[in-house]
Amino acid sequence: WAHSIGVRCMSSFMSNKFLPYRGLLNRDQRVLEKDLFCTACGYNLRGLVRGRLCPECGSPMPPDECSPDVLLRGDLEDKQRTRLALFLVAASLLLAATARAIVFFGLIAFPWGTLEISYVGLGFTLSIAWVWAVFALTNPDIDAHLPALHWVRIAGRWSQLLWVSAYACWLVAVTIASTTPSEPRWYGWAFVQRGMASVGAIVFAYFLMRLADQAELEDAARRIWKALWLIVLPTIILAAIPPFIPWIALFLVSVPLILWCVALAMIGWSAWQMFQHVRWDIRMGIDRSARAQRMSETRTEMERDVQAVVRPVRPAKAADVPLTRSE
Numbered sequence: 070w071a072h073s074i075g076v077r078c079m080s081s082f083m084s085n086k087f088l089p090y091r092g093l094l095n096r097d098q099r100v101l102e103k104d105l106f107c108t109a110c111g112y113n114l115r116g117l118v119r120g121r122l123c124p125e126c127g128s129p130m131p132p133d134e135c136s137p138d139v140l141l142r143g144d145l146e147d148k149q150r151t152r153l154a155l156f157l158v159a160a161s162l163l164l165a166a167t168a169r170a171i172v173f174f175g176l177i178a179f180p181w182g183t184l185e186i187s188y189v190g191l192g193f194t195l196s197i198a199w200v201w202a203v204f205a206l207t208n209p210d211i212d213a214h215l216p217a218l219h220w221v222r223i224a225g226r227w228s229q230l231l232w233v234s235a236y237a238c239w240l241v242a243v244t245i246a247s248t249t250p251s252e253p254r255w256y257g258w259a260f261v262q263r264g265m266a267s268v269g270a271i272v273f274a275y276f277l278m279r280l281a282d283q284a285e286l287e288d289a290a291r292r293i294w295k296a297l298w299l300i301v302l303p304t305i306i307l308a309a310i311p312p313f314i315p316w317i318a319l320f321l322v323s324v325p326l327i328l329w330c331v332a333l334a335m336i337g338w339s340a341w342q343m344f345q346h347v348r349w350d351i352r353m354g355i356d357r358s359a360r361a362q363r364m365s366e367t368r369t370e371m372e373r374d375v376q377a378v379v380r381p382v383r384p385a386k387a388a389d390v391p392l393t394r395s396e
Contacts, residue, residue: 105130107123107130109123110125110126112124117130138285139215139284140283140347141350150205152347152348153202154205155202155341155344157199157201159340159341160198161198162340164191166337168192169326169329169330170326170327170330172187186243186244189239189240192236193239196233196236199232203273204226207223207273215283221272221275225272225273228268229266229269229273231263232263232270235259236259238255239263271300274300277293277340278339284343289342290339293335293339296331296333296336296339300329303329303332306325
């Protein structure tokens, strides 16, 4: 029972690339849909389940050649940047959902202006971290691996810059332009930009889903797909809700708010699984390098010990050559 729970928890953070044995998986692996020849005997492995052995010679199928992982591309520095970007995506989504729920009910119970200012300031800070993470994950070199997502990547990449300007306008509306004739205009600019950025965020979430699917993180991709269907209508409703609403509308508005928070949490949890996926690959790479270094040091030490123990052979002289029987 404990072993099954541990394997299930481990499987939720790792793709099929890190679980080559069928006994550790509770779901079917994908079939290789392209021509791939065995490096040992040249047998075409197309149509076989990924992770199986070659039926001709029994050699293992290299996972990296079967399905190049876009999330694991590049050197160690690139992987660390991807890991940090995924962590910021997950943290930003979870913090945004939590802060929106707290501020929503807080403004109804305690209509303090400082609470709204704190929420907008937090949103402005998260928007900067969010934009950096989006730009790191939508690097143009992905087009070489996923050319079909070129325009999706561009739309999801550049549209997220609107979050920074939207929260900047909102921050001006609640601080500098508060109680002035220009306040509604600042609110209007913030509303329009937030709406456009929300559409771009949905596009980026779809791009994130395709990355998870390509990395064989089926649970994460499926969760993002469900969240995409769940988040559209609550986002439109919540964007049109003013900061202060009467108590009678609390129940009606809380329903889309809860759905919106759940959708963000689902996408954030999927991003966290992708973060663990990259983190595990980095850890395995470091362990492999350390193991190779230890083996090299052990081999050098053994050779040195052998040279110290074994007596060197004296070179043979002409007089030492044995005579033949005839002689």
